[in-house]
Amino acid sequence: MTPIRSASIEVAVVASALVASFAVAGLVLAVIGADPIEAFRILVYGAFGYPEAIGYTLYYATSYMFAGLAVWVALKAGIFNIGGEGQAYLGGLGAALVCLFFDGLPPILLLPLAMMSAALFGAGWAAIPGWLQARRQTHVVVTTIMFNFIAGALMTYLLNNWLLAPGGGSPETRPFAPQATMPALHDILALVGINIAHSPANLSLLVALIAVACTWTFMFRTVWGYETRVVGANPHAARYAGIDPGAVIVRTMLISGALVGLVAVNEVMGVHKRLILDFPAGAGFVGIAVALMAGESAIGLVLASLLFAALAQGSLDLVIDMPMINREIVRLIQGVLILFCGALPSLFRKPVLRLLAPRREIAAPAGAS
Amino acid sequence: MRRLLSSVLMLVVLALAPAATAADFIPAIVFDMGGKFDKSFNQMAYEGAEAWRKENGITYREFEVTSPVQREQALRQLARRGAAVVVAIGFSQGPAVATVAKEFPAIKFTVIDAIVDAPNVQSVVMREHEGSFLVGMLAAMASKTGRVGFVGGMDIPLIRKFAAGYRQGALYANPKIEVLENMTGTTPEAWNDPTRGAELAKAQFGRGVDVIYAAAGGTGLGVYQAAKDAGKLAIGVDSNQNYVQPGTMLTSMVKRIDKVVAEAFSSARNGTWQPGTRDLGLAADAVGWALDEYNRPLITPAMEAAVQQATGDIVSGRITVSETCGNSACTH
């Protein structure tokens, strides 16, 4: 089969899974008395229909890309990092410390420093479970779950006792100085004379896209990436090939933690412009679904991020405009979507293959000759 | 048929919505992360809005925030749809209200539990510590063991206000009282974990506590159930929860957010809405304690008299209740 053909089959499979999940979601909406077609229209309009909506969708996608990449990288080494939520939270601490205490620096130094700090704190929080997995064989799923709770405790403590804005009654830091925040896309484009709607989408989007490209290059074009994949495929074979699986696991967890730590650059430095309680808001968990839906494809990861971002953003208009739809219904639709697109694509693979089969039979001899 | 009718009605409403003018008065409310059924302040606000809707026959728009960034966005979308007044519930919405109020100077905003200084924002803060002081007194007077307990949702300034008031009140009524404190957790689940609440209550009962005040949203339900199962007393919070476990609910510390929401809607409608800060406590009857047929048998005339005396003293300023337990405010 040619790459184009196999790619088109993949697209057809995902498309039919999407259609099926929206059909099931539509059924749910019909049961509660909402017009499914109208709901779908509002959802799409809410996500992509006007410039501000697109900005918000891109903002959500930015966080999901970082979180998805983190899970994806770890999975390639055969480890399941479900501690993204805690690592992102700690990344926020790293970013905030630089933004609060070094805001005298010029932005050209300050922003990269804060980004590095966010990545470093995220990596540090991931390194401990990684090291324990590598050297003590403690299962990383257990330790990362525990580290999510510990991160929550640590951050609540710090925000309530040390980082609290002076005189403030709520557990958050003082706002960052303007030069300590990620420039918004609308501000950047305004510099070159393009006016777009205000939205939280910021420079982090570019960072996320660069991160996707770098991660794929790393994984498929470098020796370290090759080692990671060998360890993920077969740790025993890796050892015979002279690769130390432990070192690879620690290294991969560092990269994974650094990537999800960058969620904080988008959220804390780009949008909230201060450190607040529970800012990751589940992005670490969405990352799991994004990574698993991405498969082997970088474009797949970006598209999966966009899909969840569109759902997060589009549902806002949906909830405001259709009173019978509440946030629970939105969660239900999300679950159905993940089930069909993430876990059930094979349900559609056979029918798609059968539909495309006659042409393949004709095409095959032609290709052979 | 009813479904068809309601969807037709919906379409009519939708068609009208963008064209909303001053003539269609549509208030709006944004609940914070807990959602409108959080058994806590969001739910009180929801009940206030619902009561107002039934009384005036005017529907309102609502939104339940699910991520921090949605706060600003929801406020903006509602303002853009021409909401006459947007009520934002919860301290976390303060910064978002500040930002959006600046973008929509013609729209009125009321924020509860936070202070925002802007010409079109009304900030309402409530003195939970004053109400908690009263229920602390009742707890100390009802306790036979000399030990009372507190179960908070999360160790954050808002909950510390409840704890501080409670501790001061208990000590005021009985200087020898011992107050045991537990916080449920540090993640959002801490507000929805009745099983944990029940265990924390049982742990406190095991140490001789016989009255517990819970300020922990849905987690509190577990505390009240554990008190009922053990034959001890519990104190509800925010709304009047005396009915939840009749006979073992000593009282509830009520925080009348429902009244504040209804007032914001009504005052915006009849033109008496004023920007600025409203600091509401016992004097404004915005916080207090609940006495009804469910807990009448538990409150002795002496207890009632003492609390009424203290209410008067707090209102007149003879007793000052501190918001925090720093610098020895909570020892007598």
Place this chain on the structure above:
Amino acid sequence: METATQILLLIAAAIRLATPLLLAALAGIYAERSGVIDLSLEGKMLAGAFAGAALASVSGNVWVGALAAMATGILLSLLHGFATVTHRGNQVVAGMAINIAMAGLIPTVAQAIFALGGQTPQLGPAQRFLGLVLPFADGDGLVAQTYARLLSGHNALTWLAFLAVPATGWLLYRTGWGLRLRAVGENPYAVDTAGLPVARLRYQALVVNGALAGLAGAYLSMAANAGFSRDMTAGKGYLAIAALIFGRWAPVPTMLACLLFAFADAVQAQLQTVRILPSQFVGALPYILTVLVLALVGKGGGMPKALGIPYIKERGV
């Protein structure tokens, strides 16, 4: 005596706190031993908690509620099996999908039926699993007190959970079914070559898994509490997964892991009231302790070799 009583109270609390974790973790053992990762324990528990409380409330009978909880768990397990066994979908994604969908569906259904803001009505004594006081549980002295506080006063589901540990051990290690189940999780190709139905065995494991996970939920809404409230599982399904991995997919070590988590939790509740450390640190102690114990014990393993890998018949050919 005072100290001894306090320690007994702590252990009793640990047994109560461990029960839902243990039921869920045992549920996970069945699924994972057959080769299916079960991340959906949280969702199955939530659905079981609601179905149990709802039917107990409507029927007035505690056992109807328990059966409904089990049936609901099994239904979700079958859905999980349909996606992961029949259609070889990604097991982790399917599990997460169930969790998210249930977090949305259950409050919606609860609100539609009872209109109590996502709660069920309060359950009366006849609709709950109440503590069973054993005979002679009123003596003084250390032995009598130990008996009274540790063995007496637990409800039927707690007994069931702890009795399910040896039962699971027996089923897994002493019966032909258990042998086949474990073989499916280790090497499904060999099982298939031997002429045994891989898919059917995995479905059977999932049915047991659903029933136990549903009961874990029922414990929350019908024993520990008196009714369902929103999101009441509060992450316990994930903690159960941690416990079963900690326990290396074996029943007795998993039980010990659940007891350790629960005991640490009970201790932190007591420590907090002393107010020597910030509440957040004390609250995080159980998690810190778990990591430390894991690090010291070290050497994981015990993971079923085919865990997470969908069985594709053609691949073996």
